[in-house]
Amino acid sequence: MSETQLTIQLTLAGVFFITAISVDLYKEKIPNKLSLLAIFCGFAINAYYAQLAGVLMACFGFGLAFILLFPTFIFRILGAGDIKLMMGIGALMGPDLLFSSLVYGIVAGAGTSLILITWKAGFRGLFKTVKRYWDCFYLRTYFKPESDEAAGQRVPYAPALAIGWLWACSLDKDIVALYQNWSLYLGLGVT
Incomplete structure (x- = not known):
């Protein structure tokens, strides 16, 4: 993967996450247009830079997000917008970074959910x-949560997914190398 491709992918993913967080915190919904744009960009960029191999990588990332996250929609753990956004991130970044992002996003979700609740x-x-x-x-009886208690609240999950993505990026050797190259190029002296 070229540095140019990785830079474009990281920049777009960052923009998609920032937009998703802003809208999710305000409206508690991630727009379909944003998710579709992420999916389209993922397939287009990977197809342009890596042709068939890129399209396959985008398909695997897209499909893995769907397979792993669809059960969370069925059990009402995540909303459809969160799943579609991560399908776009999977198409953009590929299955490896997507999987790591989801694992770290689950860990981050414990903290962000508690803060938001x-x-x-x-x-x-x-x-x-x-x-x-x-x-x-x-x-030994279930009592439904009231609307003013913590369990009765809906919590936006885009912040946790974004933190998980940043965490996964910080541990990816290609992204770390790209960051170091850019730091040296810009004269920031970070190694």
């Missing part, structure tokens, strides 16, 4: 959820 419901909402879970466990 606390921001929305407050500590009182967290306490109500803990108490409800205790009651469910102790009485």
